[in-house]
Amino acid sequence: MGKKNKIYLLIFAAIIFALPAFLRNNYHLMVLNVAALNILVVVGLNLLMGYAGQISLGHAAFFGLGAYISAVLTTTYGFPIWPTILLAMVITGMVAFAIGIPTLKLEGHYLVMATLGFNVIVYIVMIQLEPVTGGPSGFSGIPRLQAAGFVFDSDRKIYFLLWAVSIGSLLLSLNLIHSRVGRAMAALSQNEIAARCAGIDTERYKVKIFVLSAVLASLAGSLYAHYLTFISPGTFSFFYSLQVVTMVLVGGMGSLWGSLFGALLLTLLPEALHAVKEYNVLLYGLILMVALVFFPHGLFPGIAAVLGRGKISGSPDSEKPLALNKGT
């Protein structure tokens, strides 16, 4: 199964890296670049939701921490770019650790609320700490990424870098799922009490996955900042947290490929439906609600099952460890 997934991943990578040859329009490349960054966030979130049974509504804050730490340190203080991205990941990981330790011991919705509260705090600080962050009008002049004299200064050039990182995260996630840790997480998502009885330190795993997902979001944020060279608080509001959660839910929690297509679909769809910008918020709310009410195992697997062709990727119930079964 792991092998099959890796072949799919190879095919996916081949298509992705061949695409720029056919796309002349830079705007299309930019949209795909944003999709790559969203996938990076969503892959981590999918692990958290599908395997640790926890939902975070604060990933925009981790995404934002990565972006702002990178932006401020490299632009204002002249730090070198790549080590700063790593530093941002470490700092964000420590913050997530501090939030996760107390809240992951409690019922699931406490993490939802704690992360959401954290998101609001980070957002307020971004706006109010004007001398450092540039306030509501944003932070500009962020240096572009470069490696060995090669500057990633166009949508086309950075496309390959962003997608390489993004596909790398998919590979990492696949390896993780099919490792000892992955099997422990699968057990944890099936039945936490049983997993504990089998000697799995479920709390530690939950915290680890949460930190990993925050670190991936931070990396995406840093890359975003150095790619667009301009960031403003609006990008990192609670709505983005909600968008990435919706992407995971649409694709199906615990389903890596589902998340991938959820992220692609929900990044490309609003671009295609430019006319309905006014209804964007309503649209997300309705998608989220409909997906959860009728297809709690994911919109794609659910629709496939309804169409009677649910066997495309194995039955959704047996293949995926479904988390969130700890209702009290």
Place this chain on the structure above:
Amino acid sequence: MTFGLQLFQFLLSGLTTGSTYALIAIGFSLIHNATGIVNFAQGEFVMLGGMFMITYYSSLKLPMVLAFFLTLFSVSLIGLLLERGPIRQARSKEILILVMITVGASISIKGLSMVLWGKNAMTLSSFSGDAPLLLWGAAIMPQSIWIFAITLMVVVGLHYFFQGTMTGKAMRAVAASRRTAVLTGIPVDRMILLSFTLSGALGAAAGIILTPITTTSYDVGVMLGLKGFSAAILGGYGSMPGAVLGGLLLGVLESLAAGLVSSEYKDALAFLILLAVLFFKPTGILGRGRLRRV
């Protein structure tokens, strides 16, 4: 103005907003006790309360009392529909799924309100003028007195409802143990429906009395909901006296922080308190230890 008087002034304004937080927190507790879920759309009920009141009272020029009750009715109906629709129809009854459904409902209500009422902030005139009254040297707005009075009436009314009526006792029984409640013949489904309807009414009441002071717009719901939630956690989640205490305390702390430290970070305080309570005493001030620890 002496420092003591200044503190008194902060206390008054803190208790004013704190009263509305208390109403929102009670709404959270009602639904939590009946179902075990956090109703994320609670803040949207507050926003809708303000919006409907503006529509009925300012736009349609209905008499104030009629507009007031019509607003309560409208938002209660939305609470009812939320339960009858998405929550009741949900294929999965896992707590976290249900919570996320209310998140979806909250965003949908927000998006629809943006389409219906536009993006601009809307105002509602005070119930009885804006001339401040003096209370031991501190200024108090007539609207604050309305807020205290209506909050007090609601709390007393709810207390009577839960202690003195059969329906209220049945709701408490559901909160204590759903299974036992079913066995004793209590229509649990109807109690859940009632909790959503009541929460809608409570949110609406909070929105109506708060809007003349703060104005409203389609996007205030999330913030108000989160503050109500923080208040509920602070007081002890699921406890009625806890919700009132948490609401008032949060209001006063916010007002003091805004007055003495910095008004820019006022909104962040509620969440710092939320995180701090979750870290150190997740059961809150009046809560009993009933939190899951495997």
